[in-house]
Amino acid sequence: MNTNSNEAAGGAAKLRTAFCGLDFANPIIVPAGVHGRDGDVMAEVGRSGVGGTCTKTIVSQPANDVLPCFSSVNSGMVNSVFGSDKSSEYWFTEGIKRAKEGGAKIIANLAGFTPEEAASLAESAVNCGADMIMLPTHCPHMGEILMAMFPGMNFPEPSLTDVAPMQASVRMIKEVVDVPVVVKLSGTYAHITKEWSIGVKESGADGIACADALGPALSIDVRTGQPALGGPRGVGGLTGPAIMPITLRMTLDVAMMSGLPVIGIGGVTTADDVLQYVMAGATLVGVCTAGHMKGLEEYQRLIESLAKRMDALGISSLDDVRGLTIRRIEARKADGKVAVTERIIPRVKTENCTRCGACERVCAYEAIAVAVAVAGQNAAAIDLDSCIGCGLCVSVCRFDALEQEYY
Numbered sequence: 001m002n003t004n005s006n007e008a009a010g011g012a013a014k015l016r017t018a019f020c021g022l023d024f025a026n027p028i029i030v031p032a033g034v035h036g037r038d039g040d041v042m043a044e045v046g047r048s049g050v051g052g053t054c055t056k057t058i059v060s061q062p063a064n065d066v067l068p069c070f071s072s073v074n075s076g077m078v079n080s081v082f083g084s085d086k087s088s089e090y091w092f093t094e095g096i097k098r099a100k101e102g103g104a105k106i107i108a109n110l111a112g113f114t115p116e117e118a119a120s121l122a123e124s125a126v127n128c129g130a131d132m133i134m135l136p137t138h139c140p141h142m143g144e145i146l147m148a149m150f151p152g153m154n155f156p157e158p159s160l161t162d163v164a165p166m167q168a169s170v171r172m173i174k175e176v177v178d179v180p181v182v183v184k185l186s187g188t189y190a191h192i193t194k195e196w197s198i199g200v201k202e203s204g205a206d207g208i209a210c211a212d213a214l215g216p217a218l219s220i221d222v223r224t225g226q227p228a229l230g231g232p233r234g235v236g237g238l239t240g241p242a243i244m245p246i247t248l249r250m251t252l253d254v255a256m257m258s259g260l261p262v263i264g265i266g267g268v269t270t271a272d273d274v275l276q277y278v279m280a281g282a283t284l285v286g287v288c289t290a291g292h293m294k295g296l297e298e299y300q301r302l303i304e305s306l307a308k309r310m311d312a313l314g315i316s317s318l319d320d321v322r323g324l325t326i327r328r329i330e331a332r333k334a335d336g337k338v339a340v341t342e343r344i345i346p347r348v349k350t351e352n353c354t355r356c357g358a359c360e361r362v363c364a365y366e367a368i369a370v371a372v373a374v375a376g377q378n379a380a381a382i383d384l385d386s387c388i389g390c391g392l393c394v395s396v397c398r399f400d401a402l403e404q405e406y407y
């Protein structure tokens with residue numbers, strides 16, 4: 001039985017989520033990151049109410065990180081960290097056991113240099129109580145930093161399209177564990193999502209997580225001209241809201257192409273972000289950078305606001321909206337509406353309009369006016385001749401005062 005506060009955290013029964021045969025108190029998990037750095041922190045994350053929490057990547061030989069290793073950038077952060085700095089022995093003797101005290105499901109994120117090593121790590125993690133195994137597949141900054149740290153050793157950049165090593169690891173892990181095995185795609189596969197979706201499906205994995213950081217990414221300190229992070233070029237992986245439009249699209253593709261249960265990860269900060277991932281087909285949703293930047297309380301706030309937002313939108317169960325966007329896309333195709341060029345003029349919901357002016361400011365066609373009130377009009381007014389139906393005003397309105405029905 002869960003001892004965490006997930007029921008209290010706004011977590012009405014409607015948030016309970018089944019994933020690969022496991023029962024999660026809600027769909028929010030914390031994927032590998034600083035809040036998976038040791039068992040005690042993971043237990044605290046679990047007590048904050050999340051459905052699942054994940055170790056930092058467990059490796060057989062932890063290496064030091066180059067420093068500095070974190071930098072905040074617009075809409076996210078870049079980081080140059082590797083896997084867990086704790087030994088695998090720590091994780092398999094006490095780390096996972098302590099993590100379980102938080103009451104959330106425990107996901108062991110791990111990587112081996114060979115499939116045999118990955119299988120051995122996975123077996124030990126499960127023997128210690130891990131509920132699920134997650135296999136990361138690529139890290140955008142790792143190769144060049146390892147080469148700088150260990151000159152003379154050969155760390156060839158992996159071919160991004162080669163799914164065979166992942167498949168070999170999954171197959172060996174599946175032989176020795178009976179918990180779900182989930183493969184985590186890298187954000188660097190954004191242009192080859194299809195190949196990876198099919199590759200993971202063929203490997204026999206139980207699910208796909210999508211995605212890890214994008215990159216390599218760079219941030220520069222203009223006071224010194226130095227790259228913000230350590231390492232040869234100071235590059236790292238980009239995470240946070242900046243990556244969400246891409247990782248969300250990857251999630252949709254993965255769900256459509258693999259048919260496997262999906263964990264959507266990347267840039268989540270709000271309940272609407274969570275719902276977008278669920279509508280794209282995700283069952284669980286990961287939140288990493290938001291908790292990193294704002295603290296543990298962020299997870300509970302998100303779970304509570306998800307329950308409230310579902311009420312406001314009339315969504316009684318996540319099952320009802322899971323994959324809704326996939327169904328919408330299929331309907332577009334079935335109805336021959338894949339290249340609509342007729343204007344779809346937004347409708348102003350006058351009762352919601354505060355005349356804040358955001359829509360008027362972004363309209364490049366001078367087609368919407370609030371600052372100069374149109375006679376007798378207390379809300380934004382759209383000039384039907386000038387409006388081209390681009391949709392930008394609808395997307396910037398924070399008061400749900402503009403509506404554009406696709407068709």
Ligand SMILES: Cc1cc2nc3c(=O)[nH]c(=O)nc-3n(C[C@H](O)[C@H](O)[C@H](O)COP(=O)(O)O)c2cc1C
Pocket residue numbers: 031032033034056057077079081082083084109136184211212213239240241243265266267268286287288289290292
């Ligand atoms: C500081 C930090 C450390 C991370 N460490 C790992 C890791 O060890 N293994 C891994 O698979 N992903 C790691 N990630 C990636 C996250 O699990 C997640 O996939 C990514 O940050 C995107 O989600 P977000 O935008 O919510 O942060 C890390 C991310 C951050 C920000």
